[in-house]
Amino acid sequence: MTEVSSNKAFGGYITKYKATSESLGGLTTQFNVFVPAHTEGQKFPVLYYLAGLTCNEDTGPWKGNFLSIAAAEGIAMIFPDTSPRGAEIVGEEDSWDIGTGAGFYLDATADKWAKHYRMFSFVTKELPKLVNDLQLPLDMNRQSIMGHSMGGHGALTLFLATLQYRSASAFAPVCNPTKSPWGIKAFSNYLKGGVEEGEKYDASRLLEKAKGRSNVALLIDYGAQDQFLKDGQLLPEALSQAAQNAGFNENQVNIRKQEGYDHSYYFISTFASDHIKYHASHLRA
Numbered sequence: 001m002t003e004v005s006s007n008k009a010f011g012g013y014i015t016k017y018k019a020t021s022e023s024l025g026g027l028t029t030q031f032n033v034f035v036p037a038h039t040e041g042q043k044f045p046v047l048y049y050l051a052g053l054t055c056n057e058d059t060g061p062w063k064g065n066f067l068s069i070a071a072a073e074g075i076a077m078i079f080p081d082t083s084p085r086g087a088e089i090v091g092e093e094d095s096w097d098i099g100t101g102a103g104f105y106l107d108a109t110a111d112k113w114a115k116h117y118r119m120f121s122f123v124t125k126e127l128p129k130l131v132n133d134l135q136l137p138l139d140m141n142r143q144s145i146m147g148h149s150m151g152g153h154g155a156l157t158l159f160l161a162t163l164q165y166r167s168a169s170a171f172a173p174v175c176n177p178t179k180s181p182w183g184i185k186a187f188s189n190y191l192k193g194g195v196e197e198g199e200k201y202d203a204s205r206l207l208e209k210a211k212g213r214s215n216v217a218l219l220i221d222y223g224a225q226d227q228f229l230k231d232g233q234l235l236p237e238a239l240s241q242a243a244q245n246a247g248f249n250e251n252q253v254n255i256r257k258q259e260g261y262d263h264s265y266y267f268i269s270t271f272a273s274d275h276i277k278y279h280a281s282h283l284r285a
C-alpha cells in the first residue's frame, strides 16, 4: 500500500492511499481516509461514504461538505472508489451505469465480471483490514456507513446484509433495485442468476427479512424534485412499505422527503450535517 497524497483539512488530514486489492482480482484501487486532529491515545470511530454512479473516492470529500462536520464530531471517514478500474473487460467503459464507476457494491457472479467486480467484499472485508494496517488512531470496532444514490443502495444493503455497522444513512438511495432500471441492468449484467439473484442486494427485500433485528438504525433523505426519483430509479416508497411490513418504527427507519431538492451534491451537502450527527449518536453510544 502506498500513500498518494495528504492534505490538511479542518485541523485533521485527508490522505489518499493506493493498494493492490485481492477482492478486486489484483487491480489497484484508491481510497481516502480523513482523520480529525487528535491527541495522544485518542481513537476515532469510522464512517464510510459510498459515492454514486460516475463518481470516485474524491467525490464525497470534495463536494459533500462532510469533513468539517466529521472533524467537529470526532469521526474519521473512509471514502472508497465506486468500482474496480482497469479490468479491461469488453464493454466496461461503454456506459455510465455499468462497468467503471458503477460497481453497485455487489460481488459479481457472471463469468465476465466475477474476477474483478467484487465491491461488496472489498468494502466490507478487505478495506477495513487495509485501513487497520495503516495503524491510524481509529477504532475499527465502531463503524457506520452512508452513501448517495448507487452508494446509498450500497450503504443500506451492506448494513442490512452484515452486522458490522452501527447505523446506515443514505441520500437519494436506489431503494428497490430489483424493480428499477439501473438495478435491473446491473443485476442482469453482473449476476449469473440475474434479477432473482439480485434480491440479496435489494434494500427493501433485506429490510423485510430483517424483521425482529434489534439494531436497525437507518436515516434516508430524498428530494421531491429529484429527476431520478421521477424516473422510477429510487423507489423510496418500497423501502417505506418494507419498514411497515417488518414493523420498524420511525426511530429505526426514518425516511424523509425533502421538498424542492434534487439529486445533486447541493442536496447532499445541505443534509450532510444531519447524517453525520445521526451516525455520531450511534457511534458514541
Ligand SMILES: N[C@@H](CCC(=O)N[C@@H](CSC=O)C(=O)NCC(=O)O)C(=O)O
Residues within 6 Å of the ligand: 051, 052, 053, 054, 055, 059, 063, 096, 148, 149, 150, 151, 264, 265
Ligand atoms: N449520466 C450523468 C449523470 C451521472 C450522475 O448523475 N451521477 C450521480 C450519481 S447517480 C446514482 O448513483 C452523481 O453523484 N454525480 C456526481 C455529481 O457530482 O453530481 C453523467 O454521466 O454525468
